[in-house]
Amino acid sequence: MIKDYFSNIARGTVTTVAAFTTASKHLFTRSFTIQYPREKAELPDRTRHRLHVVIEDCIGCKNCERACPVDCIKIEPIKVPRSVDLGNSSAGNPIPFWLASFTIDMAKCCYCGLCTDPCPTGCIQMTPIYEFSSYEVTDLVYQFSMMSEEEIAEALRMFEEEQKRKAEEKAEKAAARAAEAAQPPAEKTERQQSESAAAVQGEGSAERAEDEPASSGEEE
Numbered sequence: 001m002i003k004d005y006f007s008n009i010a011r012g013t014v015t016t017v018a019a020f021t022t023a024s025k026h027l028f029t030r031s032f033t034i035q036y037p038r039e040k041a042e043l044p045d046r047t048r049h050r051l052h053v054v055i056e057d058c059i060g061c062k063n064c065e066r067a068c069p070v071d072c073i074k075i076e077p078i079k080v081p082r083s084v085d086l087g088n089s090s091a092g093n094p095i096p097f098w099l100a101s102f103t104i105d106m107a108k109c110c111y112c113g114l115c116t117d118p119c120p121t122g123c124i125q126m127t128p129i130y131e132f133s134s135y136e137v138t139d140l141v142y143q144f145s146m147m148s149e150e151e152i153a154e155a156l157r158m159f160e161e162e163q164k165r166k167a168e169e170k171a172e173k174a175a176a177r178a179a180e181a182a183q184p185p186a187e188k189t190e191r192q193q194s195e196s197a198a199a200v201q202g203e204g205s206a207e208r209a210e211d212e213p214a215s216s217g218e219e220e
């Protein structure tokens, strides 16, 4: 019993000395750890962290949304009517959509970077920002659209008006085609004959014009 007691003390002493010897060696060697967050590691080039969208340059093509393997990008574009010109992106692409919403859920993002490659304007990019932890998972859904609710409502109203006008134009054209198709053949022939006569007259005057001098200056 007494033998075990002294044996344990000896083993404890040896272990403590060995531990101090090992630890003390590191007092004089270069450290590989850093004191985060006071110190920060230098990030490699092309590092992939939080995404950012320069929304003024987004043309609403949805290439990024389609490329994302985890569906964390959601875009709600509204087609701009012909009467409105939103100008071009800084890369020169015309902007055909308003963006009622453009969200990226960084809680789902796997940082693959596949969304950035097909962007025609280069406006969706990975940034070096990696400190964005949050207590609420919903805080990780980033909204990039800057449209207010009033602006969205106005854009939707203009879009619906445009759709209505297009539908009316289409219906008018279809009615005109139907009316033309319903004309009796005699009437059609009469009209066709008058059109052919006008065409022949036109050709005759063109031939006469060719025989005449090109300008009065040449005659002198």
Ligand code: SF4
Pocket: 051, 067, 068, 069, 070, 071, 072, 073, 104, 108, 109, 110, 111, 112, 113, 114, 115, 116
């Ligand atoms: S980095 Fe990958 S997962 Fe994240 S939004 Fe882009 S495509 Fe989706």
Ligand code: SF4
Pocket: 053, 057, 058, 059, 060, 061, 062, 063, 064, 065, 075, 118, 119, 120, 121, 122, 123, 124
């Ligand atoms: S690919 Fe680029 S331009 Fe197209 S919707 Fe995405 S961010 Fe906008």
